[in-house]
Amino acid sequence: MLTEDEKWIFDLQGYLVLRKVVSDNDLAIMTERSDEWHALSDRELPPPLRSYEDPEKHPKAARAILDVEYADHVFDRLILNREIMRIVLALTYERPQHLLSALTMNTWKNDEIGLHGGTEGTWHNPANDYQVADGKIFATFLNAAVSLVDVPPGCGFVCIPGSHKSSFRRPDYVDIRTGPPLVTNVPIGAGDAVIFTEALCHGALPWTPKDRPRRTVFVRYSTSYASWSPGVGPKEEYRSKLSEGVYEMKKQAGFQGPKKIVSQLLEEIQGERKIG
């Protein structure tokens, strides 16, 4: 499902850039929803939406609104986006679980996001693992950062390419502003996605445009049997708000056989590829 070039790039860098994974129509709906919900306080959000950190208590933190897939089908659809799935299915050996989607807004007033992740001290962590064997890549915790806006150079996602394989402690003087060749900024366009292993050391430069915010949907997946956090899964009381496929994608499952939705996706993606 990954091309040989994509395998080479992902293994070398720890991330891939996917161009135009979201249609203009879905982009417009997501942007409208983002502006609508980010204008509300946490108390006013339609349940089960909530912020990762309450903006009243953490006014400088970029606000991430969680569980948006329960409130608009456009975010449910994004979880099973075929281009993202093509990569996630391959990297999890076809045993994925959707963990969390976060509709995030960064303005010029928000704090930067320091470097975090990386394998320093967490090598052999099964919940955030990275391995290569038999010509295949295996990663147990993935993040697809789908941008709803054009991100200019010097803003947004940064990472240390290759750090997902590092075995040594990062020196304290290396930070988000260190720049190339160590720290790479990945500016992308509206509708593009950066998909990365959370084992990659990454962060974000401050958003500088004052006339518009950065809007991103971070869609996180793990393997369905070695999950990053306990107790994640679909919210049963809101089950009717999800498509059947997303409901199943959110469930924990063993490694013995693929989920029904995974078999369907594989058939569709491989079928599309053959026809294409």
Ligand SMILES: O=C(O)CCC(=O)C(=O)O
């Ligand atoms: O804002 C960004 O691009 C970085 C986000 C991040 O660090 C994360 O989702 O783990």
